[in-house]
Amino acid sequence: MFRAIPIVCFIWLILQSSCNNQPKPAVIIEHKNINIEQIVPDSVTKYYDFLNGLTQLKLPYPNAYDLKEIKEYAHYLGIDTTYQEVRAGRFATMNGLTPVIFQCEISDYERRTWLVIFNDNGIEKSRLQIAADVRPAEEAEAEEPTAVKDTTSTQFTSEWYYIGLDSVIEVRARHSTYVAGSQKVNTTLRFYRITSKGTIKEVSRDKETFEKYATHFPARQLPATVDTVNTVVLKPVSRLTPYYDFREESQDPLYALGKLEIGNRATALLYARDTIYLDEGLNYPEVKLITYKKGKEVDKIVVYGGTLGEHTETIYRKCVVDKDASINLQEEDSRVIDSSFRFKTVYNMQYEILPGGKIIGRQATSIVHSSKLYNEKALIKYFKGQKSSHTYISLFNIRAKDNILVGLHAYHKGEETYLEFLTVNRDNKIIDRYTVYDHLKKQKAADVKAKKMEDIVDDYHDRRGRLTCDAIIRLTGRELHITPGGKFVK
Structure with missing residues (x-):
């Protein structure tokens, strides 16, 4: 029943089984589990050490994130220039590209800022100068540029930038020649973007017609009242539009509020913005x-909002644009002399x-x-505290045939006190005066009266248009009227 297996075949099977049970060569076992690390060049390692040492910046920029001073910059900026100081910061890496800002002080009268794009190997792909402050060497110590006295030209260059949430880079430049x-x-104002290949490319302006552009603004009928701002429901205006000049504007968002057809005279567009902060103070919603x-900007006027400076404030409110092409507007000027003396002047203006x-x-x-200071007791107390015996304060202006300034002059020395309102013309000649109080005992009024306005x-x-009725100064318990010609009604 069983077939005999030849002895030779049996021996061969035993040998094969023995060989299969032998361990595999050691070299094969080690090769199966080996993990070969990638060798990174020293230059790339140094590049990542450099990036990790920088402040990570966030958009929009500039903002509260400060650039960090660096000492090792030659490899990234080039060795052609030595800088007094270099500060840098980086943005997040995207698609293998890392934007880095270098703020460089070349000398006391030259500063420049570059945006440089690096790839993952630390190789520069492109760069763009985004800010500068360049003045002649002889002007380095001057707080304000001064004009030359001969035909030699003196030039100043200022350049600054802004990078928005949409990553569009705005570069503004101002070149002055004296x-x-x-x-x-x-x-100038130019816009740039970083491409997927790491190049920095200028962005072209929008190409739409003015008629198409104006459709972004809700149509409103005349008369139209403008006395509030709610930008939440409004569409933002593209900063790439050719129909709005952003060169002297802040980077804060601008919104399309409304469109008015002023008969056959013009098309008026209403632009709104939220509360913004400027160098000179707080700017109200505007x-x-x-x-x-024919699609070209002709003129502009602020009809709502205002500006707050260090000692002055102007507020615009209660605007009505009427069918006769008039713009009726209340304008309130406020001025602070010091913590005790503040005054305001409210103009009801009509523009056309x-x-x-x-x-x-x-x-x-x-x-x-x-x-609030305009009562005799408070005024006497206030001017007693002044260092000079004569005090002059400009109050407001009247536009008539000539521009008229209404001012205040106070005299105080010991127990001698005197206060008067003045009106003067463009040549600072007194038109009229009104005595508020006269408590002179030793002095004569003729000797202390103002000869002209000072300060x-x-x-x-x-x-602002010409005054068509009396101007009014409100004193305690009475009103002082001034005619459009600058005469006090006594």
């Missing part, structure tokens, strides 16, 4: 009316949009000036 006392200023004709879109001041329908504050509201 020649023989005159100044020429050229400003609405700006801009007129256009002319055929073609230009905006002019038509008239001031009322001017009312007041202060005049300029009137920057040159578009």
